[in-house]
Amino acid sequence: MVYTVGEMAKIIGVAPSTLRYYDKEGLLPFVERSGSGIRIFGEQDLNTLSIIHCLKQSGLSIKEIKSFIDMVQQGDETIDERLELFEKRRIILEKQIKEMQNTLKVLDYKCWYYQTAKKEGSTEAVDKMPLSKMPKDIAETKKNFKNFFN
Amino acid sequence: MVYTVGEMAKIIGVAPSTLRYYDKEGLLPFVERSGSGIRIFGEQDLNTLSIIHCLKQSGLSIKEIKSFIDMVQQGDETIDERLELFEKRRIILEKQIKEMQNTLKVLDYKCWYYQTAKKEGSTEAVDKMPLSKMPKDIAETKKNFKNFFN
DNA sequence: TATTGACTTAAAGCACACTTTAAGCTGTAT
DNA sequence: ATACAGCTTAAAGTGTGCTTTAAGTCAATA
Numbered sequence: 001m002v003y004t005v006g007e008m009a010k011i012i013g014v015a016p017s018t019l020r021y022y023d024k025e026g027l028l029p030f031v032e033r034s035g036s037g038i039r040i041f042g043e044q045d046l047n048t049l050s051i052i053h054c055l056k057q058s059g060l061s062i063k064e065i066k067s068f069i070d071m072v073q074q075g076d077e078t079i080d081e082r083l084e085l086f087e088k089r090r091i092i093l094e095k096q097i098k099e100m101q102n103t104l105k106v107l108d109y110k111c112w113y114y115q116t117a118k119k120e121g122s123t124e125a126v127d128k129m130p131l132s133k134m135p136k137d138i139a140e141t142k143k144n145f146k147n148f149f150n
Numbered sequence: 151m152v153y154t155v156g157e158m159a160k161i162i163g164v165a166p167s168t169l170r171y172y173d174k175e176g177l178l179p180f181v182e183r184s185g186s187g188i189r190i191f192g193e194q195d196l197n198t199l200s201i202i203h204c205l206k207q208s209g210l211s212i213k214e215i216k217s218f219i220d221m222v223q224q225g226d227e228t229i230d231e232r233l234e235l236f237e238k239r240r241i242i243l244e245k246q247i248k249e250m251q252n253t254l255k256v257l258d259y260k261c262w263y264y265q266t267a268k269k270e271g272s273t274e275a276v277d278k279m280p281l282s283k284m285p286k287d288i289a290e291t292k293k294n295f296k297n298f299f300n
Numbered sequence: 301t302a303t304t305g306a307c308t309t310a311a312a313g314c315a316c317a318c319t320t321t322a323a324g325c326t327g328t329a330t
Numbered sequence: 331a332t333a334c335a336g337c338t339t340a341a342a343g344t345g346t347g348c349t350t351t352a353a354g355t356c357a358a359t360a
Contacts, residue, residue: 076273079268083261097254104243114229115233117229
C-alpha cells in the first residue's frame with residue numbers, strides 16, 4: 001500500500017503542508033518520488049512518522065530531529081552521540097511529566113474549588129472554608145498554592 | 151518584603167522583560183506601582199505568579215490566562231465559566247500526561263537500543279537481536295514501534 | 301479532449317511568546 | 331553633584347512551526 005502526501009496526512013492527522021514542510025526541512029529523506037516528482041509514502045513510513053511525532057512530543061525541535069536523522073544516516077560512528085541525545089531527553093521528559101502531574105493536582109484543586117463555589121453560590125464561601133472541611137488531597141494542594149486569584 | 155521587576159524575575163527564574171510583557175498583556179493587574187511608576191511586587195504575588203506558571207504549564211495561551219483573570223475580576227457570575235475552563239483543561243492535561251508517558255517508554259527503548267549498540271559496536275547487532283533476548287518491557291515497546299530509523 | 305482536484309515549488313505570511321532597542325527616568329552610592 | 335545600574339515605555343525584531351499563496355504540473359473522469 002502506498003500513499004500520496006494528502007492521503008498520508010489524513011491517516012496521521014496532520015495537514016499535507018505539514019508533511020511537505022517536514023520534507024523540506026530534511027525530516028523525510030526516506031520518502032520516495034514517482035517519475036513525475038510526486039511523493040510516495042509507503043506502509044513503513046507510518047512507523048517512521050510516528051517516531052518523528054514521538055521525538056517532537058519529547059521536546060525536540062525540527063532542527064534537532066533533523067540532526068538526529070543525519071546522525072542515523074552517518075551510521076555507527078554516531079551511536080554515542082545518539083545515546084547521549086536520548087538520555088538527555090529522557091531526563092528532561094521525566095522532569096516535565098512530574099511538573100505536569102503537579103499542575104494536574106492544581107487543576108484538581110481548581111475544579112473542586114469551583115464545584116464547591118457553584119454549590120455555595122460564591123467563591124467567598126469556599127475561601128472561608130477551613131482546611132479540615134476539605135477533602136484530604138485538596139487541602140494538601142491548597143497548602144502549597146494559597147492566596148492566588150481563584 | 152517587596153520586589154522590583156528584576157528581583158521578582160530572578161526569584162521565579164524568568165527574564166524581567168517577560169514579566170513586563172505579562173503585565174502589558176493584562177496578566178498582572180495585582181502589581182502595584184510606586185509613586186514614580188516602578189512596579190512593586192509583594193510576597194503574595196509569588197503565589198499568583200506560580201498560578202500563572204501553572205496555567206501556562208497546563209496549556210493555556212497568554213490570551214486565555216488573561217480572560218481567566220478577567221473572569222476572576224468579574225466575580226461570582228463567572229463561576230460556571232471558570233469551572234468549565236478548568237474541567238476542560240484537566241481532561242486535556244491528563245491526556246497529555248498519558249501521551250508523554252508513552253513517549254517516555256519510547257525514549258527508554260531508544261536508550262536501551264543505543265546502550266546495547268554501543269556495547270555491541272553496531273546498530274545492526276541490536277536490530278538482529280530477537281525479542282526474547284531483550285528486557286521484557288523493552289520488547290513490549292519494540293512491538294508497538296518497530297521499523298523506524300534507530 | 302477538457303475539466304477537475306490533488307500534486308509540485310518557492311516565497312511570503314501568520315500567530316505566538318517573548319526579546320531587544322531606543323530614549324528617557326529613578327534612586328542609591330561615592 | 332555625578333555616575334551608574336536598573337527602572338519605564340512603545341515599537342520593532344526574533345525564532346519556531348507551520349500555513350497560505352501563486353504559478354504551474356499531473357492524472358483520473360466525464
